[in-house]
Amino acid sequence: MEIPTTRPTLTPDDEGYDEARRVFNGMIDRRPARIVRCTNAHEVAAGLMAARAEGLPVSVYGGGHSVTGSAVIDDGVCLDLRLIDDIAVDAERRELRVGGGARWGEVDAATQEHGLAVTGGRVSTTGVGGLALGSGSGWIERYAGLTCDSLLEAEIVTADGRIVMASEKENPDLFWAIRGGGGNFGIVTHFTFRLHEVGPIVLGGMLLYPGHMAREVLAFWRDFVTDGPDALGSGVALITAPPADFVPEPARGKPAVGVIICYAGPLDEAEHVLAPMREFGPPAVDLLQPMPYVAVQQLLDPGNPAGMHNYWSGDFLAEFPDEAIDAFVSHSQPPVSPMSQMIVVAGGGVLARVEEDAMAFGQRQAPFNLHLLSMWEPDHAQDQANIDFTRRLVAAMQPWTTGNAYLNFIGDEGVGRVEAAFGPEKYARLQQIKAVWDPTNVFCHNQNIVPATAPAASTV
Numbered sequence: 001m002e003i004p005t006t007r008p009t010l011t012p013d014d015e016g017y018d019e020a021r022r023v024f025n026g027m028i029d030r031r032p033a034r035i036v037r038c039t040n041a042h043e044v045a046a047g048l049m050a051a052r053a054e055g056l057p058v059s060v061y062g063g064g065h066s067v068t069g070s071a072v073i074d075d076g077v078c079l080d081l082r083l084i085d086d087i088a089v090d091a092e093r094r095e096l097r098v099g100g101g102a103r104w105g106e107v108d109a110a111t112q113e114h115g116l117a118v119t120g121g122r123v124s125t126t127g128v129g130g131l132a133l134g135s136g137s138g139w140i141e142r143y144a145g146l147t148c149d150s151l152l153e154a155e156i157v158t159a160d161g162r163i164v165m166a167s168e169k170e171n172p173d174l175f176w177a178i179r180g181g182g183g184n185f186g187i188v189t190h191f192t193f194r195l196h197e198v199g200p201i202v203l204g205g206m207l208l209y210p211g212h213m214a215r216e217v218l219a220f221w222r223d224f225v226t227d228g229p230d231a232l233g234s235g236v237a238l239i240t241a242p243p244a245d246f247v248p249e250p251a252r253g254k255p256a257v258g259v260i261i262c263y264a265g266p267l268d269e270a271e272h273v274l275a276p277m278r279e280f281g282p283p284a285v286d287l288l289q290p291m292p293y294v295a296v297q298q299l300l301d302p303g304n305p306a307g308m309h310n311y312w313s314g315d316f317l318a319e320f321p322d323e324a325i326d327a328f329v330s331h332s333q334p335p336v337s338p339m340s341q342m343i344v345v346a347g348g349g350v351l352a353r354v355e356e357d358a359m360a361f362g363q364r365q366a367p368f369n370l371h372l373l374s375m376w377e378p379d380h381a382q383d384q385a386n387i388d389f390t391r392r393l394v395a396a397m398q399p400w401t402t403g404n405a406y407l408n409f410i411g412d413e414g415v416g417r418v419e420a421a422f423g424p425e426k427y428a429r430l431q432q433i434k435a436v437w438d439p440t441n442v443f444c445h446n447q448n449i450v451p452a453t454a455p456a457a458s459t460v
């Protein structure tokens with residue numbers, strides 16, 4: 001059912017309410033007192049102040065893809081940004097201005113008309129808002145940095161209902177904090193990003209190997225990406241081969257290893273760089289070919305439908321030696337659910353060359369980012385087995401992690417994990433900035449940064 005756009009506020013009895021409160025993770029079933037469908041910053045401010053006046057808690061709905069379901073809140077006010085999804089590309093200045101409720105699929109389509117892109121999510125339905133504020137990891141991050149590395153300016157509704165700008169020049173403390181600090185500091189109604197030359201045709205796709213080759217593939221890939229150029233974006237996923245036409249009949253439904261590639265440089269260079277990876281094995285299925293960048297950005301869409309049950313965790317890896325590969329493979333295979341994807345993403349490149357203190361997000365030097373994505377049919381009877389499976393894998397990988405999780409990839413694992421994600425110094429600085437911009441923690445329905453007890457002067 002479509003959500004009616006003519007009705008600005010939806011309450012439980014309204015048509016479209018159930019559709020509007022739905023989020024990506026089918027385990028989440030929250031019932032806001034009302035859902036305020038905002039179309040601009042003034043409406044966001046009004047919706048926020050009305051909720052505060054009534055003493056109601058608020059949530060912010062960007063694209064609804066947080067696995068914690070933080071977009072919706074029981075008995076509170078959901079400030080829904082999905083109608084603020086305008087996209088304006090200034091190809092000459094190489095800048096993108098985009099609404100806080102837009103999704104990556106539409107953004108990629110618009111920027112690619114000009115052969116430009118900003119690092120975006122690997123599934124096209126993901127929201128720009130939550131992903132960018134959590135820093136934003138995508139296939140071209142080694143080439144163009146994380147999403148937040150390209151942020152130039154943001155229009156923000158603050159906890160006290162003001163509309164302010166944040167950039168290097170205006171409110172630099174706020175600008176520092178929103179690049180990785182998530183939705184803790186205000187509601188971003190518009191982002192302006194720097195754009196980079198990408199595509200429109202890139203060498204991209206997937207190499208698929210049988211599951212029994214997982215250890216060899218991971219070891220080869222680890223060394224291959226570590227030495228690779230910035231333009232090489234890649235990840236490996238331990239999956240179950242889908243029942244798709246491109247998969248040979250006997251391999252379908254069996255454990256498999258997918259190496260995903262997005263090469264952001266020229267095609268001839270890409271063919272040359274990728275030759276060793278292609279020749280290694282060789283793969284059971286080679287889907288690596290020149291294709292539109294927007295197609296690479298949608299490669300994982302079919303495997304990530306909305307409404308399934310999800311439990312996610314992850315960690316940055318400090319190293320990925322053979323023993324870690326062994327632990328990863330033996331605890332990932334066989335999975336409990338054939339929909340689950342245990343993913344390792346390669347770091348390095350441009351993202352690793354940004355100063356550690358440049359913004360809230362750090363963790364620049366971790367060579368790999370582990371994303372443990374358990375997904376299964378929407379059946380509560382299967383929940384515990386999948387959660388236990390994921391937790392066992394998390395525990396098995398502990399010896400090789402940095403101890404700092406990537407907040408975009410984890411569920412609700414408590415304030416301790418949020419603090420650890422930034423490290424004690426950065427977390428303390430974020431608490432000071434939070435005390436300035438949101439001293440009473442209005443924006444707490446998220447990966448929460450607790451404000452320092454006494455509001456402090458700007459720290460940046």
Ligand SMILES: Cc1cc2nc3c(=O)[nH]c(=O)nc-3n(C[C@H](O)[C@H](O)[C@H](O)COP(=O)(O)OP(=O)(O)OC[C@H]3O[C@@H](n4cnc5c(N)ncnc54)[C@H](O)[C@@H]3O)c2cc1C
Pocket residue numbers: 024059060061062063064065066067069070071081100101120121122123126127128129130131132133134135136137138182183184186187188189304408409445446447
């Ligand atoms: C299928 C799938 C694929 C993913 N792939 C990637 C990936 O490739 N790279 C990556 O980095 N992450 C990825 N993620 C994780 C994703 O970035 C985070 O879950 C992110 O929070 C989603 O943003 P959203 O706006 O869709 O979510 P929402 O659930 O709407 O928002 C999550 C929280 O972010 C905050 N927020 C959202 N928008 C705004 C805004 N405009 N202003 C202020 N606060 C806001 C709010 O606190 C909100 O509660 C993926 C998630 C899914 C489900």
